[in-house]
Amino acid sequence: xxxxxxxxxxxxxxxxxxxxxxxxxxxxxxxxxxxxxxxxxxxxxxxxxxxxxxxxxxxxxxxxxxxxxxxxxxxxxxxxxxxxxxxxxxxxxxxxxxxxxxxxxxxxxxxxxxxxxxxxxxxxxxxxxxxxxxxxxxxxxxxxxxxxxxxxxxxxxxxxxxxxxxxxxxxxxxxxxxxxxxxxxxxxxxxxxxxxxxxxxxxxxxxxxxxxxxxxxxxxxxxxxxxxxxxxxxxxxxxxxxxxxxxxxxxxxxxxxxxxxxxxxxxxxxxxxxxxxxxxxxxxxxxxxxxxxxxxxxxxxxxxxxxxxxxxxxxxxxxxxxxxxxxxxxxxxxxxxxxxxxxxxxxxxxxxxxxxxxxxxxxxxxxxxxxxxxxxxxxxxxxxxxxxxxxxxxxx
Numbered sequence: 397x398x399x400x401x402x403x404x405x406x407x408x409x410x411x412x413x414x415x416x417x418x419x420x421x422x423x424x425x426x427x428x429x430x431x432x433x434x435x436x437x438x439x440x441x442x443x444x445x446x447x448x449x450x451x452x453x454x455x456x457x458x459x460x461x462x463x464x465x466x467x468x469x470x471x472x473x474x475x476x477x478x479x480x481x482x483x484x485x486x487x488x489x490x491x492x493x494x495x496x497x498x499x500x501x502x503x504x505x506x507x508x509x510x511x512x513x514x515x516x517x518x519x520x521x522x523x524x525x526x527x528x529x530x531x532x533x534x535x536x537x538x539x540x541x542x543x544x545x546x547x548x549x550x551x552x553x554x555x556x557x558x559x560x561x562x563x564x565x566x567x568x569x570x571x572x573x574x575x576x577x578x579x580x581x582x583x584x585x586x587x588x589x590x591x592x593x594x595x596x597x598x599x600x601x602x603x604x605x606x607x608x609x610x611x612x613x614x615x616x617x618x619x620x621x622x623x624x625x626x627x628x629x630x631x632x633x634x635x636x637x638x639x640x641x642x643x644x645x646x647x648x649x650x651x652x653x654x655x656x657x658x659x660x661x662x663x664x665x666x667x668x669x670x671x672x673x674x675x676x677x678x679x680x681x682x683x684x685x686x687x688x689x690x691x692x693x694x695x696x697x698x699x700x701x702x703x704x705x706x707x708x709x710x711x712x713x714x715x716x717x718x719x720x721x722x723x724x725x726x727x728x729x730x731x732x733x734x735x736x737x738x739x740x741x742x743x744x745x746x747x748x749x750x751x752x753x754x755x756x757x758x759x760x761x762x763x764x765x766x767x768x769x770x771x772x773x774x775x776x777x778x779x780x781x782x783x784x785x786x787x788x789x790x791x792x
Contacts, residue, residue, distance in 0.1 A: 423543035423554035431458035439488030445738035446472035453645035459637035469756035494523035497707035676706035682769025709766035727778035
């Protein structure tokens with residue numbers, strides 16, 4: 397009997413969560429599997445507009461209509477109280493974000509989904525190790541997508557955790573149909589890239605390496621968002637659901653997102669997964685330091701008092717954010733995971749239903765600085781040296 401692909405890694409995550417897990421080469425492929433399994437083509441999915449553009453394209457690739465939700469001005473996650481009743485009644489699913497590891501109001505959202513009889517799918521890519529009411533994020537919905545390229549810095553790997561273990565075989569079969577053959581060269585690059593990144597940081601070479609990549613045009617994004625290419629994107633709608641039709645958008649920053657990785661990559665991911673709890677402990681220490689700073693939000697401080705979250709990035713609110721991001725490179729800090737402008741402004745009404753209250757998303761997206769808690773000391777020193785002022789929403 398053939399052992400399913402990634403069984404050992406999936407078993408580790410299953411023990412951690414207490415839910416059946418399917419291994420995938422990436423979180424974006426895991427999310428696509430969930431959307432295909434629980435949503436009918438043409439369905440409407442509520443999501444936060446403060447999110448990676450890749451996730452928008454995954455939703456479109458699954459043949460679904462993204463519906464942008466009002467969000468909290470403090471964390472960019474869905475504000476369920478601000479979603480109009482007419483919007484709730486027209487939904488086919490809800491996709492949470494848990495942005496930077498700050499949990500969505502998932503208990504309330506789960507309750508609304510139950511009332512409406514629609515599935516809840518959790519994007520837990522930023523939130524491995526985060527708990528709500530004593531339960532791990534990723535155990536509230538019908539399914540949850542996790543990433544190993546975030547907290548473990550594995551540059552690959554993901555899981556789809558499911559509520560009903562009977563769904564696992566079906567999802568494994570769908571995954572296998574979507575996988576493409578891997579290549580030894582790509583596996584070597586994936587295995588070596590985290591080591592190279594650590595060496596660059598340890599040797600103090602972040603600034604020259606980053607500036608060189610910018611000058612040589614080796615970064616896939618010139619700004620925070622990739623180019624939309626609206627005409628080409630619209631043509632893909634006639635072929636959805638289809639990952640192939642949306643490949644140019646879904647693969648950005650991770651071209652091997654559905655490549656069948658060999659034992660070299662999966663072995664390295666196993667080592668990193670075994671060290672996850674130690675990494676989360678270091679994250680909590682960094683979150684504590686950043687939560688005590690003047691740039692922390694009231695919500696972040698409140699969460700810290702209730703129990704420190706092992707955030708992937710700490711959302712600090714700063715003045716003149718875009719200028720600061722460029723200046724931080726001189727201090728050896730590259731600020732990634734900036735989702736500005738919000739998805740409805742970025743994609744337009746042709747590709748997404750706009751939020752009925754876009755103001756909070758626009759303000760948060762333009763002022764948030766996602767700070768790596770593992771670099772808390774370096775970031776705090778840089779902010780003080782730059783004389784960075786804290787930002788607060790108008791009227792707050």
